[in-house]
Amino acid sequence: MKYIFVTGGVVSSLGKGVATASLGALLRARGYKVTAVKVDPYINIDAGTMRPYEHGEVFVTASGAETDLDLGNYERFLDLDVPEGSNLTTGQAYQEVIRRERAGDYLSQTVQVIPHVTDEIKRRIRTAGEKAGAEIVLVEVGGTVGDMESLPFLEAIRQFRFDEGEENTLYLHLTLVPYLGTSNEFKTKPTQHSVAALRSYGISPDIVMVRSKEKLPEEITKKIALFTSVRANRVFSSYDVSHVYEVPLALEEQGLGKAVETLLSLEPILPNLSVWQKAIRVMRQPSHEVTIALAGKYTAMPDAYLSLLEALTHAGIANDARVNIHWVNAEELESDPAAHFEGVDGILVPGGFGIRGIEGKIRAAQFARESKVPYLGICLGMQIAVIEYARHVVGLEGANSTEFDAYAPFKVIDLMPEQLESEGMGGTMRLGDWPMKLKAGTRIAELYSIPQGGVVNERHRHRYEVNPQYVPQLEAAGLTVGSVTPGMAGRGAGLVESIELEDHPFFVAMQAHPEFKSRPMRPSPPFAAFIAAALANRLGKAQTQTQPEVQTQHA
Template sequence: MKYIFVTGGVVSSLGKGVASASLGALLRARGYKVTAVKIDPYINIDAGTMRPYEHGEVFVTASGAETDLDIGNYERFLDLDIPAGSNITTGQVYLEVIRKERAGDYLSQTVQVIPHVTDEIKRRIRAAGENAGAEIVLIEVGGTVGDIESLPFLEAIRQFKFDEGDENVLYLHLTLVPYLGTSNEFKTKPTQHSVAELRSVGISPDIVMVRSKEKLPSDITRKIALFTSVRENRVFSSYDVGHVYELPLALEEQGLGKAVEDLLGLERTHPNLGVWQNAVRTIKQPKNEVTIALAGKYTEMPDAYLSLLESLTHAGIANDARVNIKWVNAEELAGGDLEAQLGDADGILVPGGFGIRGIEGKVRAAEYARTRGVPYLGICLGMQIAVIEYARHVAGLAGANSAEFDPYAPHKVIDLMPEQLEVEGLGGTMRLGDWPMDLRAGTKIAELYGVPQGGTVRERHRHRFEVNPAYTGPLQDAGLVISGVTPGVEGRGAGLVESIEIPGHPFFVALQAHPEFKSRPMRPSPPFAGFVAAALRSDQPSAVGGQPEKAGA
C-alpha cells in the first residue's frame, strides 16, 4: 500500500481537500484503487455537533458517520463511497487511547503521546486503507503546519517513511504564494518559511503545491524549488480556476500525475480524463441556463450547503445547463415581498437544517412554489416544511407545525418517533447513513429513479424528526401523495414517510433523505437532475391553485 500525505501551510482554508481529491481523481483515472482519509485535529469526536457557519456542512457517509465536508469532495472526485473511519479526529484518537489504558492494554507502561497516541493514529490510517482495499491512500492533515494541535499527527506521519519505506510514502505540502498588486510581484517567503516549519518536525516535502491567484511564472517556480530543495518539476501551481472540476485537468497538464508515478515507483499510465473534460466543457459553454432560488438560513456561508450546490452543478451537467444560485435568506421571506425575492427564479429549493430560525419564511417559499406552479425541491427539513405548509393551507389543519419548533402545536404533523424520545445526547443519535426507500408505482419520484413500476432505492439520511404517521391519512385525503416510505429495517421505522409530491404540479417533490450526498459529476442525483430539467421547462406558469387534483391513498 502506498501513502500520500497532504499538509498545508501559511494560512488555513487553502483547499487541501480539493487538491487531494484532484490528485485522487488523476490516480483513479490511471486505474488505481484509491481511498482518502481526512485528519481533523479538533477534540470533537466528529463534525455532527459543530456550527455550520464555522465548519461548513456535515457530510454523512453510507455507514452513517458524520464527517468533515472534505470527505464529500473525495467521494465526488473519486466516485467512491468512503468507508467509516476515514475521518480521524483528536477526540477519537484520545478516547481510544484512554479506553485502552483503562482496560489494561498498557499495563506497566507510562502512556504518552509517543508512542501510544502516534501508534493509534497510524493504526487508524492503515485500517482505513485496508478496509477500502486500496492500493493508494491519500491522507489530508487538517489545519496548518505550526498549529499545536496538529503536532501528534505530524509526528505520526513522519514515522511512516521509517515504517513503510521511502518508495511507499510521499509528502505533498500545499502553501500560499500571495500576489502584491502594489509591487506587481509574487511573494515566495511565506512558502519558504512554511517548508522550514515542516522540516522542523522532521518532514521534507517531495512535492510542493502552491495556491495562487494566477499560474506561477517559471522564474517563481524555480525560486521556490531552490529555496525549498524540491525539484523544479515537482513544484505545481494550484491557481484559481473557473470551477474546481478544472483543477484535475490543470494539475495533469503540469505533470502532477507523472511526478507521483515516479516518486512512488508506479507504472507510467495514460489517464482517462473524459469525465472531467466533459464536465468542464458543459460548465464553461452550456446550451441552457436556469436560476434556482435557495431559501436557507446559512446563506452567508455557502460551504454549509456544499454537497447540495455540487448536486445542482451535476444536474446542470446532465441537462447541459448552467445553474445560477439565487441566495434567499429565509428569515427575510417571513415578512418580505415574495414576488420580489422569488419571482425571477425558475425553481425553488428548500434545504435541510436545524432550529426554528427562518422556518416561517421557508413555509412561505413552499406555499409560493405550490400555488404559483414553480418547480420545488425539498430536502430533509425542506420536505417537513412542505408537509407543514400543505397541512395548514390545504388539509385544513390550522396551527400545524413540527414539535421541533412548537411542542404545543395543536397538530404536530412532524414529530419525534418513539425510539428518539429517550435520547439525551445529540452527537450521532439521528437516523444516519444509507436507508432504503420503497417508491410507489406511477409517481414522479419513481420515474426519476428509473423504477416507474415502483421499487426500492437507497439514500443517505441525517435527521431526528419524522412525518407523524397519525397525520398521513388526512394529508393524503387532502391530495398529498406519499410517494416513498421506509420499509421495515431490523424492526424499526417501517412505513415512515420518505418522499412526497403534489400531482398536477409541474414539479413538486420533497424527500426526507439527503440525495445530494450521493451525487457525482458522472452520476447526478435523480431528484436534482429532474428538478433542474423541470426548472428549464418552467416559464412561471399560471397558478396551480390551492388544492391539487385529488390523488388516491
C-alpha cells in the same frame, strides 16, 4: 498500500481538500484503487455538533459518520463511498487510547503521545485503507504546519516513511504564494518558511503545491524549488479557476500525475479524464441556464450547503445547463415571498435545524405550490412542505413540528420514537444509508427509473419525521406519499420518505439527503429531474413571452 500525505502551511482554507481529491481523481483516472482519509486535529469526536457558519456543512457517509466537508470532495472526485473511519480526529484517537488504558491494555506502561497516540493514528489510517481495499491512500492533515494541535499527526505521518519505505510514501505540501499589488510581484517567503517549519518536524516534502491567484511564472517556480530543495518539475501551481472541477485538468497538464508515478514507482499510464473534460465544457459553454432560488438560513456561508450546490452543478451538467443560485434568506420571506422569487425557475428548500427562518421557508413552499414553480425539498424542506400543506390545504390551522412548537394543536411533524431514548447530541440522529421503498407509478419512482416500484438507498440525517397519525388526512387532501422506509414497526405503512403533488409541474420533497451521493459522472436523480423541470419552466415562460398577440374581432 502506498500513502500520500498532504499537509498545508501559511494559512488555513487553502484548498487542501480539493488538492487531495484532485490528485485522487488523477490516480483513479489511471485505474488505481484509491481512498482518502481526512485528519482533523480538533478534540471533537466528529463534526456533527459544529456550527455550519464556522465549519461548513456536515457531510454524512454511508456508514453514518458525521464528517468534515472534505469527505464530500473525496467522494465526488473519486466516485466512491469512503469507508467507516475515513475522518480521524484528535478526540477519536485520545478516546480510544484512554479506553484501552482503562481496560488494562497498557499495564505497566506510562501512556504517552509517543508512541501510544501516534500508534493509534497510524492504525486508523491503515485500517481505513484496508477497508477500502485501496492501493493508494491519500491522507489530508487538517490545519497548518506549526499548529500545536497538529503535532501528534505530523509525528505519525513522519513515522510512516520508516515503517513503509520511501517507495511507498509521498509528502505533498500546499502553501500560499501571495501577490502584492504594490510591488507587482509574487512573494515566496511564506512558502520558504512553511517548508522550513515542516522540515523541523522531520518531514521533507517531495512535492510542493502552491496556491496563487494566477499561474506562477517559471522564474518563481524555480526560486521556490531552489529554496525548498524540491526539484522544479515537482513544484506545481494550484491557481484560481472558475470551478474546482478544473483543478484535476490543470494539475495533470503541469505533470502532477507523472511526478507521483515516478516518486511512488508506479507504472506510467495515460489517464482517462473525459468526465472532467465534459464537465468543464458544459460549465463553460452550456446550451441553457436556469436560476434556482435557495431559501435557507445559512446564506452568508455557501459551504454550509456545499454538497447541495455541487449536486445542482451535477444536475446542470446532465441537462447541459448552467445553474445560477439566487440566495434567499428565509427570514426575509415572511412578508412578501413573491418579490424574492421573481424570475426564478425553481425553488429549493434545504435541510437545517432550529426555528429561525421556518415561517419564511413555509411561505416558500406555499408560493411554489400555488404558483406552480418547480419545488425540491430536502430533509427539513420536506417537513416544511408537509406543514404548509396541512395548514393551507387540509385545514389544520396551527399545524407544526414539535421541534418548533411543542404545544402545536396538530403535530404533523414529530420526534422519531427512538429519539426519545437517545442520550446526548453527537451521533444520535438517524444517520447514513437507509432504504426507500418507492411506490409504483409515482414521480419519485419514475425519476429513479423504477416506475414499477422498488428500493433505493439514500443518506439521512434527522431526528423528526412525518407523524403517521396525519398521513391519511394528508393523502385524502391530495398529497402523495411517494416512498416509505420499509418495515418500520408502529409507523403504519412506514416512515414517510418522500412526498409529491400530481397536479404540479414538479413538486417533490424527500426526507433523505440525496445530494450526498451525487457525482459529476452520476448526478442525483431527484436533482437532475428538478433542474430538467426548472429548465422546462424557463423555456415555457420564454415561449409565452415571444408569442404574438392574437387579434380578436368582436361582433
